[in-house]
Amino acid sequence: MAATVKYDEVETGLQIPPADYPVRRANLVMYAGASGDFNPIHWNERFAKTVGLPDVIAHGMFTMAQGGRFVTDWAGDPGAVVDYGVRFSSMVVVPDDEQGAVITVSGIIEEKLEDKRVVVALTARSNDSRVLSKARAVVQLS
Amino acid sequence: MALNRDFIGRASAPSSPYEVSRVKIKEFAAAIGDDNPIYRDREAAQAAGHPDVIAPPTFPIVFSLAGGTILADPELGLNFAMVVHGEQRFEYRRPIHAGDELVSVSTVTDIRNVGRNELITVKSEVSTVDGEPVCTTYNTIVERGGAG
Numbered sequence: 001m002a003a004t005v006k007y008d009e010v011e012t013g014l015q016i017p018p019a020d021y022p023v024r025r026a027n028l029v030m031y032a033g034a035s036g037d038f039n040p041i042h043w044n045e046r047f048a049k050t051v052g053l054p055d056v057i058a059h060g061m062f063t064m065a066q067g068g069r070f071v072t073d074w075a076g077d078p079g080a081v082v083d084y085g086v087r088f089s090s091m092v093v094v095p096d097d098e099q100g101a102v103i104t105v106s107g108i109i110e111e112k113l114e115d116k117r118v119v120v121a122l123t124a125r126s127n128d129s130r131v132l133s134k135a136r137a138v139v140q141l142s
Numbered sequence: 143m144a145l146n147r148d149f150i151g152r153a154s155a156p157s158s159p160y161e162v163s164r165v166k167i168k169e170f171a172a173a174i175g176d177d178n179p180i181y182r183d184r185e186a187a188q189a190a191g192h193p194d195v196i197a198p199p200t201f202p203i204v205f206s207l208a209g210g211t212i213l214a215d216p217e218l219g220l221n222f223a224m225v226v227h228g229e230q231r232f233e234y235r236r237p238i239h240a241g242d243e244l245v246s247v248s249t250v251t252d253i254r255n256v257g258r259n260e261l262i263t264v265k266s267e268v269s270t271v272d273g274e275p276v277c278t279t280y281n282t283i284v285e286r287g288g289a290g
Contacts, residue, residue: 002191027175034166034173035204039222051223052286060227061203065174068199077190078180078237081199085231085280134229137199 004076007116007141016074016107016120021066023058023092023126024100031062045096058092063103063131067122070105071137074120082117083138090129101126116141143219144289145253145260153249154212159271160205162242167197174198187239196237203230206246206266206279213264213283220262220285228261229282235275243271251280260288 028042037059040047048056064086072078094101103126110121122135164184171181179186180196187195213220238244245268252263263282269275 021175027173030173034170037203039225041226057226061200061230062174064230065176065198065200069174069176069178072176072178072199078178078198079190079192079196081234083231083233084199085229087229088227091226 002077003080003139003141005074005139005141007112007118010109010112010118010141012109012112014109016070016109018104018106019070019073021069021103021105022100023062023094023103024098025056025094025096027100028056028058028062028094031059031065035059035061037061053091055093055095058094058101058103060088063088063092063124063126066103067105067124067132067135068137070107070122071120071139074107075139075141080140081137082140084136086122086132086135088131089133090126090131092126092131103131110136113138143221144255145220145262145285146218147253149212149215149218149250149262150253151250152212154247157205157246157248159243159245162197162238162240162244164195164240166204167195167201167240170201170204171198174200184240192237192239194240196239199232199234200230201238202232202266202268202277202279203281205244206248206268206281212248212250213262218262221288224286224288226284226286227282228284229263229280231280233278235277238276242276244268244276245271252282255289258287258289260285
């Protein structure tokens with residue numbers, strides 16, 4: 001477990017540059033298969049609309065995974081993440097077209113803890129809505 | 143329909159062991175669009191100090207929904223068609239790696255209503271078959287309109 005980021009080189013308030021993660025219907029089909037979550041609201045527009053949704057929506061866990069990827073790409077080693085939690089505050093609606101949707105994730109070092117750990121606060125947005133809230137990862141730095 | 147509050151505190155039997163494979167980790171990493179070599183290449187993982195390829199942070203969702211056996215109990219009254227994910231958290235004691243054999247024990251820790259929705263939280267303790275704690279997951283799902 002060796003993060004490439006050094007604790008002593010990180011200050012509270014440091015911003016991690018935002019990253020865009022595209023989501024198309026094919027990604028949701030792949031995620032359904034890999035995760036075992038075959039709820040049709042994530043791939044069947046007809047079904048999604050019958051239960052009152054505007055269209056197919058991304059798995060919350062797909063969105064959470066993009067936040068995780070943002071943190072692990074920054075930290076250098078995915079094994080350095082010791083705690084990760086989110087609230088799903090809005091849906092990521094994924095239209096059936098070439099563009100799909102985009103999840104934009106940014107982060108800020110919210111707090112430096114003991115034992116060379118830091119709290120990263122994440123912001124994730126899609127279609128002008130905040131799709132994750134209370135998104136925090138604790139990362140073990142070097 | 144309101145969820146049956148008698149389920150608060152109910153625990154599942156330990157799940158049957160889930161064997162973490164390199165192939166499944168690679169499939170999951172591909173599905174989330176993450177090309178990190180630590181999820182695919184054993185040498186890259188070992189260079190970072192891991193015994194084998196490790197799993198992405200959200201991977202435990204694949205097997206820790208053993209709470210599903212509780213959630214699927216008709217006595218609970220959960221309408222899956224109206225379910226969306228509310229909150230999720232993972233506390234990791236160490237990364238999960240290929241070759242792990244993991245067992246989950248899930249407990250319903252809370253059922254509450256917020257507005258017209260019903261929320262249920264399931265905590266799962268994940269450990270190896272030898273009893274080594276690996277991670278704890280907290281999963282809150284929302285039944286839309288469940289509180290009528």
